[in-house]
Amino acid sequence: MNNKFDHIESIYWVFTQLCNDKCDHCYNLSGPQGARITEKDCLDIIQHLPSSADRIILSGGEPLAEKKKLYLILDALKEKYGTSAQLMLQTNGDLLNGEILDILIEKGVTRFDIASIDRYHKAAGGRLEELAKLFESRGVNGDEKDPLVRKENYLHSFPLSWGYWGATEDMWLGGNWARGRAMTKKIWKKDPDHNFCAILSGAIGFLNGGENIPQEISIQLWKINPCCPGTKEPLGDARVDDVSDVLERVSKSPVFQQLDKGNPYAMGESIGITEAHARKRCSELKNVCLWCDEFFEHHFDIKSLRGKKKAKTSN
């Protein structure tokens, strides 16, 4: 092992932003014209993943909109990890049928999450019953609805299972991240006191995990991020950088140590940006991730891990 990040508990990988749907709340601008990467990029990224992982969640966009690429990725992941990493698929379920489900199971997917059971998606949850029958016909257990949060549900055994959920006004999947189409459609959550960073999908635990929350990073296409919303610039490029080296590098920075605690309000303290200033800007910008964008744009350089200029706070 080169460093402690040669093992990661959870990797969330959006390998495509191509999607059959085009939801208003989509945080990464997925849709029929969504961004894609090449098959070579995908294989290069897999080469640069840590040598050990507990689970890998393949997501999009809609992974089944790029079925050939998905199958290639699954084969490469199986070759790299054998059966030691749980392979999970997050899908809107629209394109799933019996033939595809059989192939996915054969290629090693053991967990299916239908992330579209809500009013925002085109099918508005209308396929749920049909999908339930499909999973049942293949012996896929539907009793474990929520394995994404609790470690004991995924870290030690991989029974075939599926679950479903969707966006709500309040939840982390809601029309609320200040990103992508949610931003352009002006349905992002304007609540300065809501700290996305401190909940699953935020940066909390991305270096050290937590008692109940997995140590999870997100890779958006090739961009290595501490969270799903994504920092203003990525931490690294998984096509060319070893993910474990990138995490080792940022783990030394007090800024990222605060993000690991889910505390973007204090991330500038080591360079003289006070928490009081951060809270003031959050309240003006109305969203903690927009404060984070401002911080990395004006105060801190992600590449050199240094402050951009002499710290200056106005409160």
Ligand code: SF4
């Ligand atoms: S929210 Fe999901 S289903 Fe909707 S456009 Fe985005 S990736 Fe596609």
Ligand code: SF4
């Ligand atoms: S505050 Fe920054 S690091 Fe935290 S979830 Fe938002 S964008 Fe990610």
